Amino acid sequence: MSADRINRIAVVTGGSRGIGAAVAADLSAAGHRVVLAARDAEALEHAAKALPGPVLTVPLDVTAPGAADELFGRVEAEWGPAEVLVCAAGAGASAKLTETTDELWEAQLALNLTAPFRCLRRALPPMRAAGWGRVVVVASTAAKVGAPYIAAYTAAKHGVLGLVRSAAAELAGSGVTVNAVCPGYVDTPMTDATVAAIVARTGRTEDEARAALARMQPIGRLIRPEEVAAVVRLLLDQEALNGQAVTVDGGGVQS
Structure with missing residues (x-):
């Protein structure tokens, strides 16, 4: 990405802390304009102050209906169409399968699967029209293997990996790539x-x-957040990497 052109417009959901904040810092240091989106306005402003380059903060809940339209509409109005999207907003929940309520199940799908879907659906048309775009979804090793007590989270992450692979196949050759990173x-x-x-x-x-x-x-x-951010950057830099799910867990899940 940086070899092609600096000053790309990069949207990072979940950008106020954790992996999202590390990705945002890496992109900003590389010379890109960064949009941070998350629910906590105060945490967003704190994260924004740590970035060396231009930053736009958009406080919102990505699971809310219309949130994707609000986010990308704001970006387009202030800077122009998003060229990079990193979906880092996510959270887990632990419960035995038999004790997983409908509410827990639906909340996990809403945040970890439906929100990325809505963001991709909104962000991809301008990327395709421009002939260039990069999308990375932060999934999890739970997108590849099952584990006890996290059925809802695992199902959502398996689903989002399917979304990434289908989108990548649909967009192959368009100049737009869609990949996932799967941390432990x-x-x-x-x-x-x-x-x-x-x-x-x-x-x-x-x-x-x-x-x-x-x-x-x-x-x-x-794993350190900066190690995940480095893999995100690799996926953004290479057009030949498309439809991939790169595991970052020190070698536990070998695929």
């Missing part, structure tokens, strides 16, 4: 919430719970 446990607030859930469910200490998650990566530690 990353040192982010989302993992902090997972640690808290483990503590509440098992009685382990926070250190014990965090160490157990770290051991799930063969490298013996949590």
Whole structure:
């Protein structure tokens, strides 16, 4: 991407913290204009102040009806059509399958599958018309393998990987690529919430719970957000990478 032209307009959902914030920082440092979208306006402004380049903040809930139109309409009005989209907004939830409520199920699908779908649907036509665009969806290793107690999250992430692959096939040769990155446990607030859930469910200490998650990566530690951001940049830079789901977990899921 940077070799082609700097100053691209890049939209990052979930850009106020975690992987989204790391991706935004990487893109801004590379010379691109960055749009940060997330629910927490205060957190968005804090993240925006850390970026070295031009930034536009759009506080909204990506699961709300009409949110994608609001987001991309705002970007187009202020800067022009989005050229890069990174869907990093997401969250997990833990429950036994038999205790997964309809509300939990629907919330996981809304955030982790429907919101990316709506963003792709809104962002792709201008990219295709321009003959250039890059989309990366932050999925998870849960998009590739199942695990206990996260049925709704796993189903949503498997679904979003299917969305990525179908979109990539549909857009092949258009100059627009669609890929996914599939991290393991990353040192982010989302993992902090997972640690808290483990503590509440098992009685382990926070250190014990965090160490157990770290051991799930063969490298013996949590993945750093900057490591995921580096893979996102690779997917943005290469036209030959399309329809791919790159795992970033230290070698646990080999595919």
